Amino acid sequence: MSKDTAIYDNPTFLANYLDLPRQQQGHDGAPEWPILMAMVGTVREERVLDLGCGLGWFAHWAVENSAQHVDVLDVSNKMIEKAKGMTASLPKRIDFRVQDISSRDLGVSPGSYNLVYSSLAFHHLSTAAFKRLLAQVNSALVHGGRLVFSVEHPIYTAPGYDQFVKVDLPGRHGADLIWPLNRYGYEGLRETNWLGGEVKKYHRTMTTYFESLLEAGFLVSGFREYMATGEDLEKNPQWQGALQRPMFLLLQAENTARTQPQEG
Known part of the structure; x- marks a missing residue:
């Protein structure tokens, strides 16, 4: 994931991060995963690139589902080290690389x-870096290849102050909680305190996400705004706030250019 590497040098932040349900339980702790899995579809005999791998849960899943090979990139040495440990027992079809995905050259070949x-990495990129990355990804995909990604929903990233506050209407309760949305049209950097560290995110509107994909030559073939279901809340009662606004934006796009595949 492209984010400040220094934040992982903060022992409090790292310990809190690794204690999150989605880090402890993998996809079982990520309620949006069934939707993403459906977007991904089969990976059998496919070559896969995972951008911002974190602990490597997706690479683990891809290899278990017969992917031919998975290249894994993350800016954090600590995350790469842990991801290697978690996938050590799998067939040797994963290559790990410490790489900032906001860089001008990811070192990937066309096709x-x-x-x-x-998963939840691209909102840590500025819009210029995001667009640059999409161009590289489009080139790296075979014709008909697909990009599937999740980001924090723009409604979630927009507020210019505490992004985790939910305000109750005076004299009202429960379902009348309000998500304090402001500054939606002001795209750019947002800084918030999360897990004991200062985290940088970049807010973009829905329009910018879609237009950036189209400008890069993608065909948008699917999208969902994730909100918690009743089943999700039974497993994770703390997700009650996810009924007030969508937390994640999930997108699926396809390469429509006939990129010459890599030989060999």
Whole structure:
């Protein structure tokens, strides 16, 4: 994931991060995963690129589901080290690389992958870096190859102050909680305190996400705004606030250019 590497040098932040349900339980702790899995589809005999791998849960899943090979990139040495440990028992079909995905050259060859996947990483990129990355991803995919990614929903990233406050209407309760949305049209950097560290995110509108994909030559083939279901809340009661606004934006796009595949 492209984010400040220094934040992982903060022992409090790292310990809190690794204690999150989605880090402890993998996809079982990520309620949006069933939707993403449906977007990904089969990975059998496919070459996969995972951008911002974190602990490597997706690479683990892809290999278990017969992916031919998975290249894994993350800016954090600590995350790469832990991801290697978690996948050590799997067949040797994963290559790990410490790489900032906001860089101007990811070091990937044209037509190398059938699938590029990313979970909750792209909202840590500026819009210029995001667009630059999309161009590289489009080139790296074979014709008809797909990009599947999730980001924090723009409604979630927009507020210019505490992004985790929910205000109750005077004299009202429960379902009348309000998400304090402001500054939606002001795209750019947002800084918030999370897990004991200062985290940088970049807010973009829905329009910017879609237009950036189209400008990069993608065909948008699917999108969902994730909100908690009753089943999710039974497993994770703390997700009650996810009924007030969508937390995640999930997007699926396809390469429509006839990129020459990599030989070999």
